[in-house]
Structure formats: C-alpha cells, structure tokens
Amino acid sequence: MRSGITTGLFLLAFLVQLRAQDLQRRAFMGIRMEPVTEDVQRVMKLPAIKGVLIQQIIAGSTAEAAGLQRGDVLLELDGREVNSPDEAVRAVGAYRAGQTLQYKLFRAGKTMVQQTIIQGVPAETYPDLEVTYSSVKAGDAQLRTMLTRPRHRSGKLPALLFIQGIGCYSMDTPFDTLRPETQLINAIARQGFVVMRVDKSGLGDSRGAPCESIDFYTELEGYRQAYAALQASAGVDSSNCFVFGHSMGGLMAPMLAKDFSVKGIVAYGTIGVNFMEYFTNTRRTIAQALELDAAETDTYVKRECACAAMLLSARLSREEAVKLDEVCDGVYDILLLRSEAYWRQLYDLNIPALWQAYQGKALAAWGSTDYISARREHELIAETVNQSHPGNGTFLEIPNSNHGMYLASTFSEARTNPGPFNPKVTEMVSEWLKKQLIWKMPENMLPEKENVQEVLWMEGIENAYPRLSQDGSKILFQSNRSGKWQLYLMDTDGSNVRQLTQGDHNNNFPDWSADNRKIAFVSDRDGNEEIYIMDRDGSNLIRLTNHPGRDIHPYFAPDGKSLLFNSSRDNRESFEIYQTDLKAKNQTRITQTPEVETCARFSPDGKKILYLKGFPDGSDDIFVMNSDGSNPVNLTQTPQMEGWPAWSPDGSKIIFSSRRNGAYRLYEMNADGSDVRQVSFAEPPKYDARAGYAASGNQIVFNRQMDRTIGIYLLKRFTNNPTNHD
Incomplete structure (x- = not known):
C-alpha cells in the first residue's frame, strides 16, 4: 500500500463513512501539508510551533471549496489541535461528505475560525x-x-x-x-x-x-x-x-x-x-531478499516459524506467546496486521x-x-x-x-x-x-471433411479479394503478380485469366455491380487512393472521388445506382462510411464515430448496412445498422479480431472471418448474430479470409493464405451441415 507521502508532503484525502441508508462517496479534504518547524514559525511569525503548513490545494476538494490557500497554517479541526498530517486525518475521520466542518487557521498574521461543507472524493474517470x-x-x-x-x-x-x-x-x-x-x-x-x-x-x-x-x-x-x-x-x-x-x-x-x-x-x-508450509517456504526467500547469510537465514527462519506456530497451531494469544519468547513480539507486529481469527482460519484450510x-x-x-x-x-x-x-x-x-x-x-x-x-x-x-474465450465448435457440428476446391495458388503471389459473378461462372480478383496490384478476371475453375487494368500503379479492392456490368475499385493512378468505376471489359473509366484522404473498399448498392466506401477524408486517423452516386455528384457521410469503420455492404434489400468496427484495443466486431446510419447493433461482441463480413444472397446469413479459434477461419451466422458456426478448417499455418457467397448461396469464394502466398478457393456446402441455401 502506498503511504501517500511525496517528497515530504502529504496528500490528505479524508476517508469517512457516510449515511447508513446510502453508500455515498467518502469525503476528502485535498491538501498537501507538512508539520510546522522552527523555521516556519519564525518566517510566518506564528505564536507557537503548532499546526500544519498547507503547501498545495487539490482541485475539486473540500479545501478548495473552503477557500484555503497555500501558505495557510491549519491549527484546529473541530476544536482539536492538528500538529501533524496524521492528526489532521484523525480529526476529520468522523465527518461525512455533506457535513459541516469547523476549522481554525493562521493567515497573514491573523487567526481566524471558519466552517465549510466537506466535499466527496471524485470518481475515477477515463476517456475510454x-x-x-x-x-x-x-x-x-x-x-x-x-x-x-x-x-x-x-x-x-x-x-x-x-x-x-x-x-x-x-x-x-x-x-x-x-x-x-x-x-x-x-x-x-x-x-x-x-x-x-x-x-x-x-x-x-x-x-x-x-x-x-x-x-x-x-x-x-x-x-x-x-x-x-x-x-x-x-x-x-x-x-x-x-x-x-x-x-x-x-x-x-x-x-x-x-x-x-x-x-x-x-x-x-x-x-x-x-499455510505453515507456505510460511516456511517463503521465510527463506524473504531472507534472500534481506541479503542474510546462511547462518542468519537459519536463525531467521527458525524464529519466524516458531513464533507463527505458537500463534496458529498452539492457538496461544499474542500475550501468551510473547511471555514464552519475547522475540515473537516483533514477528507479530507484522503478522497481526490482521486478526488472530483471520490467521487461524487460514491455517485450518x-x-x-x-x-x-x-x-x-x-x-x-x-x-x-x-x-x-x-x-x-x-x-x-x-x-x-x-x-x-x-x-x-x-x-x-x-x-x-x-x-x-x-x-x-x-x-x-x-x-x-x-x-x-x-x-x-x-x-x-x-x-x-x-x-x-475462444469459441469451440460442438462435436455434432464438425464436418466429415472440408469440401474445398483450390482455384488458384501461385507460390509467393497474392491473389486477393475474389468476387463471384452473378451467374457463378467468373471470379473477379486482384493480384500482385506483375509487381503492382492489378485487377483480373478468370473462370471459376482457374482458367482463362485476363488482366483488366494496366500501368505502373495499384488497382485493388474490386467489386461487381449486381448485374456484373460495372466494376468498382480503388486506384492510386492519380497519386492518391481514389474510387473508380469501369465497365466489365475495362472501358469507360470514371473517377468517383477526389480527396487527399484515403478512399477504399467500394461496394455497390443492390440497385446499382450508388456505392458505399470508406474514407479518412474527415479524420486522417480513422475511417468512416460514405455513400456516393455513380456520377460523383452526391457524396454523404453515414457514420460519425471515433472508431474505424470499414467493409460496409448493403443488405440485399438495401435497408441495412453490414460493416466492421475496429476498437482501440486492436479488436474488431461486426455491426449492422439501418441504411441511414441509425440503430447500430453489435453482432459479434468478442475480444478477438473479426473481419470481412458479407451478406448471403437472401440476407438471412452472414459469412465472416474470425480469430476466435486462434487463427482466421470462416464462420457463418444468422443475420441477427445468432447460431455462429465455423465453416472452414484450414490446417495451420494457413488461414482463411475475404469470403463472399455465390448468387445461389451454395458456394463461397474466399482466400486461403500462408505467409506471402494468397490463393483463391471455393467452399461447397457440407452435406451434414446444411443451410437454407442448399
């Protein structure tokens, strides 16, 4: 326990019991003080070496409310002399917050008697x-x-x-x-x-x-x-x-x-x-901390244990034990900081x-x-x-x-x-x-085997953010195979790979429009990460954003007339969710929070937005809110990291990644956050992320990653783990 003494000054935080029917905050005086010395008496011309010299007034305290000042000498509290900080504490100890306290002080050559209302100790407060x-x-x-x-x-x-x-x-x-x-x-x-x-x-x-x-x-x-x-x-x-x-x-x-x-x-x-075995064990380590030599340690351990045994096993009182060995009096000064009954009950355990x-x-x-x-x-x-x-x-x-x-x-x-x-x-x-807290899958939910098809795996290459076309025949994705991120299109069996973007710049985070005629993506081709759209074949390029902040993660609305994206334009330390039309005329901010919000997607009916919220502790949770940003609801509420949520085609399910089992795996849950089930089971050190449904709901495209290699895979439904999409 800390004494409260700081460089010879004392923080007086008077702790008192309050009304029996209402456990209110204890009271605190809030002054730093030191005893009056001969030098203080001479300089301040005090009539006697009495009282305590106030060195500092703590904000929000009783002393501040009373108007006490640095340099005042506090002489009495409620008629009792206070000649040390300890005496001051004892004098005020019977008072309660809200009660009246009378005090006498010496200020500027005059003695005065005043009274004040005792203030309560403030609560602990933190921004987060x-x-x-x-x-x-x-x-x-x-x-x-x-x-x-x-x-x-x-x-x-x-x-x-x-x-x-x-x-x-x-x-x-x-x-x-x-x-x-x-x-x-x-x-x-x-x-x-x-x-x-x-x-x-x-x-x-x-x-x-x-x-x-x-x-x-x-x-x-x-x-x-x-x-x-x-x-x-x-x-x-x-x-x-x-x-x-x-x-x-x-x-x-x-x-x-x-x-x-x-x-x-x-x-x-x-x-x-x-307890006696513990007591013996630790007397030797305490002797080591005291830097006793071998002979001193032996004497110390014997003395301490003998005195403890008289009190605990022999059940002698302190007085009886000290009569037998007065050395025990010093041992009991420490041991009996708690009651004899406390120690004996502990001994019996x-x-x-x-x-x-x-x-x-x-x-x-x-x-x-x-x-x-x-x-x-x-x-x-x-x-x-x-x-x-x-x-x-x-x-x-x-x-x-x-x-x-x-x-x-x-x-x-x-x-x-x-x-x-x-x-x-x-x-x-x-x-x-x-x-x-790691979520464990019940035995009856484990699949017979993982029904996964490898579509694309190139050692040392990252092929990421796969998106299935509406008819399930094509996969849109980004790859760094050329040294820069570029967009590609391929068949779902990994054949007929075609590069859609070119140049010495990055193009990433692709998304299809609902009819697969448009592609939204992020590019730094103009020096900053901005949102662009183009036709499926790469033609008719349109820039939708133009801001010094980062604009990322575009996702089309179901009607194809607008898209959601994330931007740091209003807060360079964070990301918020925005919406823009496809002509870049109307851009609105949807979220207004201090946290990082990313990966926002409209529900299939356009009424809800699914998104990821990052917290200062490094964790993430998946939220859903109304399309206007109102009524946000946390669906996952775990201390682990979650990521990349996506709606099922009918809006009844959500696929996402989570580290609740140690490494990122794919999980599926109902749209209200219930019935969470693990659906991918990659063997370490591989992990799974960035998943999305096929329009039929019976396939999931996702990334499987190991070190710096990211592959694209398709997950078929488990035969013993059906959903309403099968």
Missing part, C-alpha cells in the same frame, strides 16, 4: 473506460463496488472480479491510477472485459467493522456477494466470468467457485500448500483440496522476483488442477515481476528498489484470458 460505483451487502457490512467497462463496447461482455491481497487498503484510486492493480484492471477492461473490484469492510466508502478486525470468512463473504452481483450485472455474459486473485485473493478465488460458476481463475503470487475440486480453467502465475510467494507452489496448483481435470491447469512465470507486479530483476531489488508496473503481467494474463 466507464467506472460505475455501486455496493453489495455482506453480513453487517455494506461494501463499495467499482465496475469498469470499455465505453465503446455494447451488449454482454465477459467479466472478471479482481480480489486484492491481504492488506487493508482501498481499491478506489482516483489519485493513483498508476498503481499496478489499477493499471491491470484498466488494461483488462480495454481488452473488452467488465472488471469489478470491491473495497473491504471499513475501507474507502465501505461501511462495517475495521478491515483489520474481521476474520477470513467475513472477508470472503464480501467477495462472494460481489461476484454474485457481477454475474447478475446488465451487460455481463454470466457464462464467461473470471476471477483474478492477487496474493491472498488467489486463495479466495477457488473458494468462490464452490458456490458459483467461475470459468477461469488467475492466481498471482498466492499460496498453494497449507486444506488449500490443495480447494484446487482439486475446482472444475474450471486455472492460471497459476508467479513473478520471477516474487519473494513473498513460492514458484513451486504455483506449479503445484497447476498440477493439482490437472490431476482432477486434465488440461485445465497452467503454470506461468512472468519475468522480472515482483509480488506487487512491479518490475525487478532480483529478490533484493524487488524489496528495496522496484521499478514501475510490469506490462508483461497485463500482456500474458490478457493472452490467457482471451484463449479461454
């Missing part, structure tokens, strides 16, 4: 994340919950409950968003998850007994109620809920799974064996049995410089899970990460001089979480 404050009831306590979700995501998302370690500190961090837990939570939310944290009893906004006084099971009940609330939250996919347990939280996670469905657990820096009973996926993650927990215990967690449920347990070592998720290269550095938050924690944990 939404933080919602709520609460849960757990026994006699009411606990603050904080739900973080990405602003750009709609619908039901996977979720994760973050359970902190053993310390009594608030997880609500509006003034310290660089704290490792906060950075990890926000990073996971940016990957498309809803993430909940909860403040323990007596901390932050939470009401109840002081955190230090409650026992293990009382604390666990708070997390049980929080997880139940998370699963029931609007916008949460209850079938994809995870728990991240940090330190002691990693032990509580499998205990939650006894009563709830938990798809996956990440246990970081936790305990994997009985059969920890391996918890993991043995857990049926979900488990990632036991250990930082390579974490001297507070033991590597071998994390390996044992994975082994125990796999003994009962083969393949469900994974051990992960995160390099140069200490117990607090800070960067450090050695145990000693981890203790004395750790660096900033280790981004590898986010990277490696997020990768594991996403793998657990």
Whole structure:
C-alpha cells in the first residue's frame, strides 16, 4: 500500500463513512501539508510551533471549496489541535461528505475560525473506460463496488472480479491510477472485459467493522456477494466470468467457485500448500531478499516459524506467546496486521483440496522476483488442477515481476528498489484470458471433411479479394503478380485469366455491380487512393472521388445506382462510411464515430448496412445498422479480431472471418448474430479470409493464405451441415 507521502508532503484525502441508508462517496479534504518547524514559525511569525503548513490545494476538494490557500497554517479541526498530517486525518475521520466542518487557521498574521461543507472524493474517470460505483451487502457490512467497462463496447461482455491481497487498503484510486492493480484492471477492461473490484469492510466508502478486525470468512463473504452481483450485472455474459486473485485473493478465488460458476481463475503470487508450509517456504526467500547469510537465514527462519506456530497451531494469544519468547513480539507486529481469527482460519484450510475440486480453467502465475510467494507452489496448483481435470491447469512465470507486479530483476531489488508496473503481467494474463474465450465448435457440428476446391495458388503471389459473378461462372480478383496490384478476371475453375487494368500503379479492392456490368475499385493512378468505376471489359473509366484522404473498399448498392466506401477524408486517423452516386455528384457521410469503420455492404434489400468496427484495443466486431446510419447493433461482441463480413444472397446469413479459434477461419451466422458456426478448417499455418457467397448461396469464394502466398478457393456446402441455401 502506498503511504501517500511525496517528497515530504502529504496528500490528505479524508476517508469517512457516510449515511447508513446510502453508500455515498467518502469525503476528502485535498491538501498537501507538512508539520510546522522552527523555521516556519519564525518566517510566518506564528505564536507557537503548532499546526500544519498547507503547501498545495487539490482541485475539486473540500479545501478548495473552503477557500484555503497555500501558505495557510491549519491549527484546529473541530476544536482539536492538528500538529501533524496524521492528526489532521484523525480529526476529520468522523465527518461525512455533506457535513459541516469547523476549522481554525493562521493567515497573514491573523487567526481566524471558519466552517465549510466537506466535499466527496471524485470518481475515477477515463476517456475510454466507464467506472460505475455501486455496493453489495455482506453480513453487517455494506461494501463499495467499482465496475469498469470499455465505453465503446455494447451488449454482454465477459467479466472478471479482481480480489486484492491481504492488506487493508482501498481499491478506489482516483489519485493513483498508476498503481499496478489499477493499471491491470484498466488494461483488462480495454481488452473488452467488465472488471469489478470491491473495497473491504471499513475501507474507502465501505461501511462495517475495521478491515483489520474481521476474520477470513467475513472477508470472503464480501467477495462472494460481489461476484454474485457481477454475474447478475446488465451487460455481463454470466457464462464467461473470471476471477483474478492477487496474493491472498488467489486463495479466495477457488473458494468462490464452490458456490458459483467461475470459468477461469488467475492466481498471482498466492499460496498453494497449507499455510505453515507456505510460511516456511517463503521465510527463506524473504531472507534472500534481506541479503542474510546462511547462518542468519537459519536463525531467521527458525524464529519466524516458531513464533507463527505458537500463534496458529498452539492457538496461544499474542500475550501468551510473547511471555514464552519475547522475540515473537516483533514477528507479530507484522503478522497481526490482521486478526488472530483471520490467521487461524487460514491455517485450518486444506488449500490443495480447494484446487482439486475446482472444475474450471486455472492460471497459476508467479513473478520471477516474487519473494513473498513460492514458484513451486504455483506449479503445484497447476498440477493439482490437472490431476482432477486434465488440461485445465497452467503454470506461468512472468519475468522480472515482483509480488506487487512491479518490475525487478532480483529478490533484493524487488524489496528495496522496484521499478514501475510490469506490462508483461497485463500482456500474458490478457493472452490467457482471451484463449479461454475462444469459441469451440460442438462435436455434432464438425464436418466429415472440408469440401474445398483450390482455384488458384501461385507460390509467393497474392491473389486477393475474389468476387463471384452473378451467374457463378467468373471470379473477379486482384493480384500482385506483375509487381503492382492489378485487377483480373478468370473462370471459376482457374482458367482463362485476363488482366483488366494496366500501368505502373495499384488497382485493388474490386467489386461487381449486381448485374456484373460495372466494376468498382480503388486506384492510386492519380497519386492518391481514389474510387473508380469501369465497365466489365475495362472501358469507360470514371473517377468517383477526389480527396487527399484515403478512399477504399467500394461496394455497390443492390440497385446499382450508388456505392458505399470508406474514407479518412474527415479524420486522417480513422475511417468512416460514405455513400456516393455513380456520377460523383452526391457524396454523404453515414457514420460519425471515433472508431474505424470499414467493409460496409448493403443488405440485399438495401435497408441495412453490414460493416466492421475496429476498437482501440486492436479488436474488431461486426455491426449492422439501418441504411441511414441509425440503430447500430453489435453482432459479434468478442475480444478477438473479426473481419470481412458479407451478406448471403437472401440476407438471412452472414459469412465472416474470425480469430476466435486462434487463427482466421470462416464462420457463418444468422443475420441477427445468432447460431455462429465455423465453416472452414484450414490446417495451420494457413488461414482463411475475404469470403463472399455465390448468387445461389451454395458456394463461397474466399482466400486461403500462408505467409506471402494468397490463393483463391471455393467452399461447397457440407452435406451434414446444411443451410437454407442448399
């Protein structure tokens, strides 16, 4: 836990309990201060060395609202002298946001008494994340919950409950968003998850007994109620809920799974064996971090373990144990930061049995410089899970990460001089979480074999963006075989290849008109990527766009009178969807969002537009909206990358590519996003993309790619996997 001291100055964020019937924000004074010294007394001509000198006023705080100023000396709060920042905190601790606070201060040679209304601590705010404050009831306590979700995501998302370690500190961090837990939570939310944290009893906004006084099971009940609330939250996919347990939280996670469905657990820096065995294991690594020699280590381990045994296994009180060995008094100063009942309940737990009973996926993650927990215990967690449920347990070592998720290269550095938050924690944990979300095809949907016909494969050549003609006899595509992208036409068996465009420039992203008489495409022949149309034989070339921004991905409307395209003309950092007539007289922007929107296609009846939306976290989802841009609906809502959606001829199905199974494969779904089915099964390292239907609906043309070779293939319908197009 951070102390809040910065270069000798103190940030006073007064935390108080609020009205019992309404768990409001805690109050905060918002001043940086330091004790009054003899020098301060002399310079400011104070009558005595009393009070605290205000060095800074924090915006939005009680101090700002009260008109306090830098250089004021705060003497009393509610009639109580304050001669240190700690005394000031204690003096205001009983107050609530909205209550009146009386204070005495010294300013410009005068002493004055005034009063003010206490302001609440501000909420955490981020441009791309939404933080919602709520609460849960757990026994006699009411606990603050904080739900973080990405602003750009709609619908039901996977979720994760973050359970902190053993310390009594608030997880609500509006003034310290660089704290490792906060950075990890926000990073996971940016990957498309809803993430909940909860403040323990007596901390932050939470009401109840002081955190230090409650026992293990009382604390666990708070997390049980929080997880139940998370699963029931609007916008949460209850079938994809995870728990991240940090330190002691990693032990509580499998205990939650006894009563709830938990798809996956990440246990970081936790305990994997009985507590006394853990205690013995880690006293030796702590001694290593303390740089003790062999003899000192032996003495240290014996002393620590003997004192712990008296408290836990012998069940002696602190006073009784200290009478037997007064050395234990110093040991208990640290151990008894939590209640004796807490430790004894922890001691009694059969920890391996918890993991043995857990049926979900488990990632036991250990930082390579974490001297507070033991590597071998994390390996044992994975082994125990796999003994009962083969393949469900994974051990992960995160390099140069200490117990607090800070960067450090050695145990000693981890203790004395750790660096900033280790981004590898986010990277490696997020990768594991996403793998657990990969969509698995039910056995009864697997085909007997992939019914695929190779049309064109030229080693080292990219033949991309294939488009079938209306009668199914021709394929329009682009190829770089000449060194530049050019458009080509061929029969569906790969014969009679004819080049349609020429020149030392690129021509790509082709599309047919519905009657196959016109071809739309992108060309940089005039120095910039613009949209052109021409007749099927390459004649009657017309330029439709003329703008410094990029214009790409043209797709004809069903009536052949206009087309959709993407352009960066209004935002060089993004793409939006536009529509133009074929005479280039009327061009209108359809979407107005900060995200990247591409691959827009009209539905066969022209009433809807299907498109791809890219998000800041690198993922993509497939959306559908009305043709005027209204009522956008997310059809896929996955943290994986999706791509190249296309309508079936009757508008009832959508074919698209997705990485939900690791590499790009083709999937088909209903037009409302339901009934997703995998329809291509390329063997790695090949992958499939850029698909489109034949007019009959019984064939799909697509690209299969490996390294720098892109081939064109036809997919026939599976005999045991029919659709209404057969």
